[in-house]
Amino acid sequence: MDIARTPATPDGNPEMADAAVEPKAPPEIRREDYAPFPWLVPTIRMEFDLGLEKTRVRTTMDVERNPAADASPTIRLNGDGLQPVSLTCDGGDCAGHMMDGDDLVITLEGDRHTIEIVTEIDPSGNSQLMGLYASGGMLCTQCEAEGFRRIAFFPDRPDVLSTYTVRMSGPKAQFPVLLCNGNRTGEGEGGDTHWAEWHDPWPKPSYLFALVAGDLVARTDSFTTMGGREVELNVWVREGDLDRTEHAMESLKRSMKWDEEIFGREYDLDLFNIVAVSDFNMGAMENKGLNIFNTKYVLADPDTATDGDYDGIEGVIGHEYFHNWSGNRITCRDWFQLSLKEGFTVLRDQLFSADMGSAPVKRIEDVRVLRGVQFPEDSGPLAHPIRPDSYREISNFYTSTVYNKGAEVIRMMRSMAGEELFRKGTDLYFDRHDGEAATCEDFVKAIEDGTGLDLVRFRRWYAQAGTPKVVLKLEHEGETAKIRLAQTVPATPGQPVKEPMPIPLKLALFDRSTGKHGGEELVVLGEESAEFAFDGFAEKPVLSINRTFSAPVSIERAVPREDLVFLAARDDDPFARYEAMQELMTGYLVAAVSGDLGENEREAARADIARALEAVIEDDRLDDLMRGELMMMPSHSYIAEQMLVAEPGRIHAEREALKADLGARLASPFHALYDRAAKIEFSLGAEAKGARKVKTLILGYAAASDPAKAVELAAWQYDRADNMTDRQGALMVLAGLDSVERTDKLLDFYNRYRGNALVIDKWFALQASSLHPQVIEHVKALSEHADFTLKNPNRVRSLYMAFAANPHGFHAADGEGYDLIADLILELDPINAQTAARSVPPLGRWRRIEPGRARLMREALDRIAAAPRLSRDTFEQVTRSLG
Numbered sequence: 001m002d003i004a005r006t007p008a009t010p011d012g013n014p015e016m017a018d019a020a021v022e023p024k025a026p027p028e029i030r031r032e033d034y035a036p037f038p039w040l041v042p043t044i045r046m047e048f049d050l051g052l053e054k055t056r057v058r059t060t061m062d063v064e065r066n067p068a069a070d071a072s073p074t075i076r077l078n079g080d081g082l083q084p085v086s087l088t089c090d091g092g093d094c095a096g097h098m099m100d101g102d103d104l105v106i107t108l109e110g111d112r113h114t115i116e117i118v119t120e121i122d123p124s125g126n127s128q129l130m131g132l133y134a135s136g137g138m139l140c141t142q143c144e145a146e147g148f149r150r151i152a153f154f155p156d157r158p159d160v161l162s163t164y165t166v167r168m169s170g171p172k173a174q175f176p177v178l179l180c181n182g183n184r185t186g187e188g189e190g191g192d193t194h195w196a197e198w199h200d201p202w203p204k205p206s207y208l209f210a211l212v213a214g215d216l217v218a219r220t221d222s223f224t225t226m227g228g229r230e231v232e233l234n235v236w237v238r239e240g241d242l243d244r245t246e247h248a249m250e251s252l253k254r255s256m257k258w259d260e261e262i263f264g265r266e267y268d269l270d271l272f273n274i275v276a277v278s279d280f281n282m283g284a285m286e287n288k289g290l291n292i293f294n295t296k297y298v299l300a301d302p303d304t305a306t307d308g309d310y311d312g313i314e315g316v317i318g319h320e321y322f323h324n325w326s327g328n329r330i331t332c333r334d335w336f337q338l339s340l341k342e343g344f345t346v347l348r349d350q351l352f353s354a355d356m357g358s359a360p361v362k363r364i365e366d367v368r369v370l371r372g373v374q375f376p377e378d379s380g381p382l383a384h385p386i387r388p389d390s391y392r393e394i395s396n397f398y399t400s401t402v403y404n405k406g407a408e409v410i411r412m413m414r415s416m417a418g419e420e421l422f423r424k425g426t427d428l429y430f431d432r433h434d435g436e437a438a439t440c441e442d443f444v445k446a447i448e449d450g451t452g453l454d455l456v457r458f459r460r461w462y463a464q465a466g467t468p469k470v471v472l473k474l475e476h477e478g479e480t481a482k483i484r485l486a487q488t489v490p491a492t493p494g495q496p497v498k499e500p501m502p503i504p505l506k507l508a509l510f511d512r513s514t515g516k517h518g519g520e521e522l523v524v525l526g527e528e529s530a531e532f533a534f535d536g537f538a539e540k541p542v543l544s545i546n547r548t549f550s551a552p553v554s555i556e557r558a559v560p561r562e563d564l565v566f567l568a569a570r571d572d573d574p575f576a577r578y579e580a581m582q583e584l585m586t587g588y589l590v591a592a593v594s595g596d597l598g599e600n601e602r603e604a605a606r607a608d609i610a611r612a613l614e615a616v617i618e619d620d621r622l623d624d625l626m627r628g629e630l631m632m633m634p635s636h637s638y639i640a641e642q643m644l645v646a647e648p649g650r651i652h653a654e655r656e657a658l659k660a661d662l663g664a665r666l667a668s669p670f671h672a673l674y675d676r677a678a679k680i681e682f683s684l685g686a687e688a689k690g691a692r693k694v695k696t697l698i699l700g701y702a703a704a705s706d707p708a709k710a711v712e713l714a715a716w717q718y719d720r721a722d723n724m725t726d727r728q729g730a731l732m733v734l735a736g737l738d739s740v741e742r743t744d745k746l747l748d749f750y751n752r753y754r755g756n757a758l759v760i761d762k763w764f765a766l767q768a769s770s771l772h773p774q775v776i777e778h779v780k781a782l783s784e785h786a787d788f789t790l791k792n793p794n795r796v797r798s799l800y801m802a803f804a805a806n807p808h809g810f811h812a813a814d815g816e817g818y819d820l821i822a823d824l825i826l827e828l829d830p831i832n833a834q835t836a837a838r839s840v841p842p843l844g845r846w847r848r849i850e851p852g853r854a855r856l857m858r859e860a861l862d863r864i865a866a867a868p869r870l871s872r873d874t875f876e877q878v879t880r881s882l883g
């Protein structure tokens with residue numbers, strides 16, 4: 001992708017809006033410029049003559065004037081790097097046509113025409129992995145958001161819906177399996193080639209088109225829908241991977257059943273195919289009837305996949321399947337509405353995973369991701385509302401804000417309405433907009449009409465970026481407890497002034513002596529500030545606030561440590577209990593890093609934390625999955641987020657010191673817990689999973705307090721492991737400790753799993769995220785390893801993204817970590833711009849880092865910005881980051 005291409009002219013296409021930008025900048029596309037496309041394309045026929053180096057595509061589309069749009073004498077067909085090999089209109093010459101930048105603009109005189117265009121592409125030369133590309137000898141596609149235009153000239157925008165008929169032909173031996181969206185309607189062969197024809201009866205935008213051709217095998221099963229439709233299910237993989245597909249298939253069947261029961265959504269084709277590919281920019285893609293997945297979210301067995309991998313597969317399979325309704329049957333009008341499908345689908349996959357496993361633990365995990373990734377995004381230079389107002393490259397907006405905050409915003413509506421009314425709202429949404437390209441406003445209106453909620457002010461959550469801060473004061477007078485709340489929404493790029501947003505907060509007031517509360521309440525802070533009074537409290541109660549994390553806000557309050565210890569021990573909302581433990585540790589760490597604590601205060605705080613943690617270890621009402629959550633220390637990034645300007649070195653040192661202190665104080669209860677957990681035999685059930693979780697957490701504490709003991713125990717855990725969770729957990733701890741065992745076990749791991757790409761990814765990631773003092777040298781050496789390649793996004797992420805998320809290495813005081821990432825971005829950008837651009841945000845945090853490092857981070861960004869030919873993706877992220 002070359003940013004130096006000619007800006008195109010306006011033609012009813014929102015992308016053509018603004019060419020008045022600095023010469024080097026790609027045009028900014030604005031939400032307010034949306035206009036419907038002047039033409040409808042009700043049907044399209046595509047014929048693919050498939051080859052790895054050359055694929056020929058004949059596209060025939062019927063176009064007719066769109067009565068809902070302004071008339072245009074031309075039709076603009078988007079292309080990206082294409083040339084028309086041939087072009088006809090109604091079987092003859094076109095009245096006129098020209099290339100405008102990468103687009104093909106054709107003059108059309110009548111109201112209906114048939115346009116036929118032939119294009120040729122080289123899938124094996126497509127390292128961007130957008131459009132049609134080759135991956136390990138097979139061919140596959142990725143069209144969201146704007147990949148279709150790399151295959152064929154077409155109005156590549158989500159509001160142009162067409163019915164597709166696709167014929168694929170190619171060498172039988174090379175591509176024995178030919179798959180496309182919808183149902184197969186014909187097949188045949190002649191000589192060495194064969195063909196298949198597919199028809200998808202559901203009109204769809206081009207971003208949902210998909211095709212796969214390759215030497216694949218399937219695990220096949222079936223599902224009978226609530227309406228009695230028998231659906232054939234296939235999970236397609238390479239031959240050697242078939243025995244690692246059971247969990248994916250079971251997850252798919254569970255997703256289908258769950259969506260019927262919880263949202264009343266039934267599947268609508270006779271066939272559902274999933275294909276796993278090893279070169280993929282993202283997690284997976286919801287193409288109609290033909291989901292394409294990163295192998296990471298399909299393949300699992302106990303020897304090669306961790307418990308986290310199993311959960312990830314279930315969640316992503318669910319996510320893509322749920323898109324069939326929230327995304328495919330109802331799609332987006334334009335890309336500014338991305339959260340319409342993504343926020344809602346993330347909420348649906350979160351609720352699904354919660355129902356399949358431990359709901360409280362799932363909620364805690366989701367909040368951890370939100371606070372670890374989205375909160376920093378919302379407080380940095382890349383902050384944007386869940387419905388952005390402008391972009392230069394839409395790929396940069398597949399963000400935690402659009403996905404995770406988007407889900408939280410819908411979750412708040414659900415909390416305010418209650419589950420039953422919320423379902424009425426979603427039913428109305430699905431009924432009202434089925435078959436349409438809809439907007440976020442359509443969604444909110446349907447929820448409003450279906451639930452009876454007044455969401456006028458609530459809509460601000462779609463328009464305003466930034467994490468609201470709620471300052472809370474609890475007062476007690478006579479028998480009354482008063483809660484005063486005041487909100488501010490911080491200024492973000494382009495949005496200096498904000499309006500207050502309705503914030504639903506679940507709370508409970510505990511009686512100190514009985515340890516009980518009189519029922520959970522939901523209060524909504526609808527204004528800038530409000531006061532809520534509660535009677536019947538002879539003494540000041542203990543306040544549990546934002547239970548279940550009912551609103552994605554940060555709460556600022558002065559809370560006595562004894563209240564946090566109280567809540568950590570007995571809050572009946574597991575999330576609030578987790579939160580109290582986190583607050584205890586975060587409060588201490590922030591104060592310690594800021595140098596606000598004397599030795600006595602340090603000692604008192606550490607002793608309280610240790611007591612609270614010991615109570616968690618010994619509380620036999622807890623299962624180990626939840627116990628593990630309560631034992632976890634707040635992440636470096638979460639601690640940094642609490643500080644206006646962070647000193648990464650000090651945060652790291654204080655966090656490790658607290659870990660060491662707790663490890664030493666609690667050596668004996670940790671030991672007893674480890675022993676108990678180590679006796680539990682492997683299974684995929686919750687008990688055994690919980691046992692694995694606490695074991696590795698204990699190893700982490702030991703690594704800080706007694707490294708020699710930790711090496712011994714981790715080596716023992718590694719050697720006797722009969723599953724990847726135990727093995728990886730042990731190796732993660734060893735990777736951070738200089739020892740003979742470290743070298744031995746890393747080598748053993750590599751040899752044991754050599755050739756298994758997903759496990760070798762873990763081997764790279766473990767070393768890149770380690771606490772080892774020489775982590776930068778290790779990463780440099782690994783980048784030269786024979787198994788390392790910039791061509792495979794999983795491999796790049798496993799080395800460099802793991803490293804950029806490792807504060808201890810990335811924030812090395814001399815800036816070497818920043819240089820490493822800048823070098824990567826520059827080298828990767830021409831190969832895979834999307835993946836390169838995703839490495840920019842860690843450098844963009846410079847405003848929140850102490851001045852010495854901030855300068856070095858800026859220098860690294862400047863160096864990238866100065867490169868002569870940056871992709872649109874990286875250009876946009878770097879310029880926004882420099883701000």
Ligand code: 0A1
Pocket residue numbers: 142144145281282283284285286319320342398
């Ligand atoms: N819609 C997909 C995410 C996705 C977006 C862009 C891609 O292009 C590389 C791939 C996948 C989802 O939400 O799962």
Ligand code: ZN
Pocket residue numbers: 319323341342345
């Ligand atoms: Zn999605």
